[in-house]
Structures are given as structure tokens and as C-alpha cells.
Amino acid sequence: MKIPFTPVVYEHAARFTGHTPWEVSRDPDLLFAGHRAAYLEYRHQTIAVGIDIYNLEAEAYGATIQVPGANGIPAIHQPLLSSLEEGLTLPPFDPARDGRIAMVIGVGQRLKREFPEADVRIPVAGPFSIAFNLRGINHLCEDVALAPEATAAFLWRLAENQAGFCRAVAQAGLDLAFFESAASPPMLSPRQFHEIELPALRRILEIASECVGHPVPCIMGGNTYPILDDLLSTGTGYVVCNVETNQRAFVESASRTHPSVKIRVNLDPGVVACQEPERIYRAVDTILGITAGRPNCLMGTGALPLETPPVNIRLIREYLANGT
Numbered sequence: 001m002k003i004p005f006t007p008v009v010y011e012h013a014a015r016f017t018g019h020t021p022w023e024v025s026r027d028p029d030l031l032f033a034g035h036r037a038a039y040l041e042y043r044h045q046t047i048a049v050g051i052d053i054y055n056l057e058a059e060a061y062g063a064t065i066q067v068p069g070a071n072g073i074p075a076i077h078q079p080l081l082s083s084l085e086e087g088l089t090l091p092p093f094d095p096a097r098d099g100r101i102a103m104v105i106g107v108g109q110r111l112k113r114e115f116p117e118a119d120v121r122i123p124v125a126g127p128f129s130i131a132f133n134l135r136g137i138n139h140l141c142e143d144v145a146l147a148p149e150a151t152a153a154f155l156w157r158l159a160e161n162q163a164g165f166c167r168a169v170a171q172a173g174l175d176l177a178f179f180e181s182a183a184s185p186p187m188l189s190p191r192q193f194h195e196i197e198l199p200a201l202r203r204i205l206e207i208a209s210e211c212v213g214h215p216v217p218c219i220m221g222g223n224t225y226p227i228l229d230d231l232l233s234t235g236t237g238y239v240v241c242n243v244e245t246n247q248r249a250f251v252e253s254a255s256r257t258h259p260s261v262k263i264r265v266n267l268d269p270g271v272v273a274c275q276e277p278e279r280i281y282r283a284v285d286t287i288l289g290i291t292a293g294r295p296n297c298l299m300g301t302g303a304l305p306l307e308t309p310p311v312n313i314r315l316i317r318e319y320l321a322n323g324t
Contacts, residue, residue: 003291004298005320006045006264007272007313010053010123011073012304013038021306022067022074025051026100031107039115041310045298046119046177049108053123053179057165058133060099061090071306079136084143087134087154092161095168108174122169124208126180126218127158127200128188144188148196155200162204166211176208177217177238184222193227198234205234221302225250232258242302243268248290255294262296269302272312280312281319 013034014024024030035047050056052074055065063080081087095101105122112120131140131154143151169176183197201218208216217238218231225245232239232254241250241263254263271283284299291297299320301313 002320003288004045005300005317006298007042007301008048008266008269008303009035009038009042009044010048010303011051011306012308014051014071015306015308015310016041020071021051022072025074028103028107031104032110035107035111036114039111039118042313046121047108047111047115048121048123048177049104049111050123054125054129054133054182056099056101056104056123057093057125057130057162060093060095060101061130061134062098063133076133079134079139081134084135084139084147084150084154087131088150088157090134090154090157090161092164095165101165101168105168105172105174108169109172112174119175121175121177122172124162124165124169124176124178126178126183127155127162127204128183128197129180130158131155132182141187144192144196148192152196152199155197156203159200159204159207163207163211166208170211175212175216177219178205178208178236179219181219181221184220184224185226186223190226190230194230198230202234205236209235225253228253229257232261236261238262238264240300241265247287251290251294251297255296259296262298263291263294264298264300265291266300266302267316269305269308272301272316273305273308274312275309277315280316284316284319 011021014021016037017024017030017034019030024034039047058076059065061080063076065074066077068074108120108122188197215235215237218234218236219240221242223245239261241247243266247265251263254261265287267283271279287299
């Protein structure tokens with residue numbers, strides 16, 4: 001049984017345009033051209049429309065995205081909210097008017113028209129990842145430690161505020177995927193994740209599923225094995241097993257308790273981008289050993305670095321085609 005393979009393309013799409021990630025992230029024609037060319041090259045399972053996927057909501061709330069140097073990824077350096085109390089009364093943004101959200105949805109519609117067979121999804125951030133950008137890492141860590149109940153209420157409000165975004169995606173005829181990497185251990189301990197983050201995460205995944213009519217992916221980077229049971233309890237139909245975690249234990253546990261959930265087992269993106277084919281082959285073999293005989297597993301890459309040579313993706317596909 002051959003394992004499906006899909007590279008993960010966000011900022012890497014800029015490589016196909018001759019422009020920087022910053023330029024592509026702000027221009028609908030460049031964003032369309034980059035993801036169109038990447039899909040023609042890779043035919044990856046999901047087109048996630050975006051470059052700096054965790055910035056959309058914070059920018060729509062009013063945060064400023066800094067222009068990075070050279071080929072850097074755009075980021076927010078100045079928190080928008082000066083206090084946790086401000087977050088507790090934060091009104092929802094308007095996805096039709098605020099920030100780049102309408103632009104990204106429009107590009108998603110163009111890609112779906114161009115590739116009707118493709119799974120085109122709009123990236124939607126989870127509550128902790130939005131809070132991370134609105135409060136800044138230091139302030140948010142203090143909030144979690146000193147005011148856990150208020151922080152949980154802030155995350156719940158952010159989750160509820162995502163409803164308009166989810167509805168706009170569904171009304172545009174597109175699907176969505178949730179990204180919540182900021183909440184992974186060690187940013188939150190497993191106990192903090194369970195008590196502070198999980199209620200809001202469950203709520204937004206419930207809202208999203210109601211909007212699109214099916215369970216949605218919950219994609220988290222980092223070492224998620226310590227919180228795997230909580231992730232699976234959200235009702236998501238798709239989780240990611242990252243190189244930072246105990247991949248064998250993750251796959252064995254998830255397959256045993258939730259056999260219908262799809263598991264994307266990621267190669268190390270640094271290895272995928274390297275110039276050593278034998279190193280890439282060894283990494284592929286490791287994942288093949290972990291996933292052998294498990295029908296709901298697929299192989300991914302993590303977010304492809306901008307500099308990844310496209311020939312490396314062809315090399316992996318050919319190796320899988322010839323060796324399994």
C-alpha cells in the first residue's frame with residue numbers, strides 16, 4: 001500500500017513568482033500566481049491559500065505587520081493589546097472589510113475555479129495563536145500564569161469572534177483548516193492546554209464544522225504528543241504528527257483510539273530542503289516504518305522553506321513510487 005505524499009506550501013509559493021514573501025502576501029495576483037505554479041509543480045493534496053498564515057486575524061483586528069528583510073516571513077512585532085482586559089471586550093473584525101481576509105478568500109475562489117479538483121482551503125488561526133500576536137509572547141505567558149481564568153475567557157472570545165470568518169469562507173464555496181501551533185508544549189504545559197486552551201479550541205472547531213458541514217483539520221506544530229488525547233477530543237478529522245514529537249508513539253496512539261482520523265506524519269522540512277538525497281531517503285524510510293499498514297496516514301513535509309529545491313519533492317515522489 002503506497003502512502004499518499006503531500007508537501008505543505010505557504011511561503012514557499014513565493015519562490016515561483018520571483019518576488020519576496022512580503023510582496024506576494026500583499027498582492028492578490030502574485031498570491032494567485034505563486035500558489036497556482038506551486039500546485040502545477042507539486043499537485044499537493046491541499047492548497048492552503050496564504051504566505052504568513054498566522055497574521056491574518058491579528059492584522060484584521062488592527063495589528064501592524066512588519067516588512068521583513070530580504071526573503072523573511074512577515075511578522076507582528078508590536079502587540080496590539082496593552083492589557084488582557086482589552087481582549088475581553090474585543091469586538092469581532094469584519095472579514096469583508098478588515099485586513100487581507102477578503103483578498104485571500106478571493107484568491108482561493110480563483111484557485112478553485114482554475115483547479116476544481118483541488119482541495120482549496122483558507123487558513124484560519126486558533127485562539128491561542130491569535131492571542132499570541134495580539135498580546136505578544138511575554139505578555140501572553142504572564143497572562144496564562146497570573147490570570148488563567150481571564151486568559152481562558154479571552155481565548156473563548158477570540159474563538160467566538162472567528163465565526164464570521166468561517167461563515168465567509170463557507171459562503172465563498174471554500175473549505176478551511178485550523179492552525180494553532182502557538183499553543184503546543186512547551187508554550188503551554190499539558191495542564192494549561194487542557195484547562196485554558198482546550199475549551200476555546202473545541203468551540204471554534206465546533207463553529208467551523210457547523211459552517212462547512214464536516215470536521216475540519218486541527219493543525220499544530222511542535223511536540224503535540226503530550227496533548228494528543230485533548231486534540232483528538234475536539235472532534236477534528238485530521239491531525240499532524242511533527243518531527244519534534246515522538247512520531248511512533250503518536251501514530252500508534254492515535255490510530256488505536258481514533259482510527260478514522262487522518263494523520264499527516266511530517267518529514268523534517270530542513271531535511272526536505274537539503275542537498276543530500278541519501279539523507280532525504282533515510283527520513284522517508286523512517287516514516288514508512290512508522291506508518292506501515294496504517295490506512296489513514298499520509299506523509300507531509302511541514303511548511304516547506306522558501307529555498308526548498310522543487311527537484312527534492314520530485315525526488316521524494318519518485319522514491320515512494322519506486323520503493324513501496
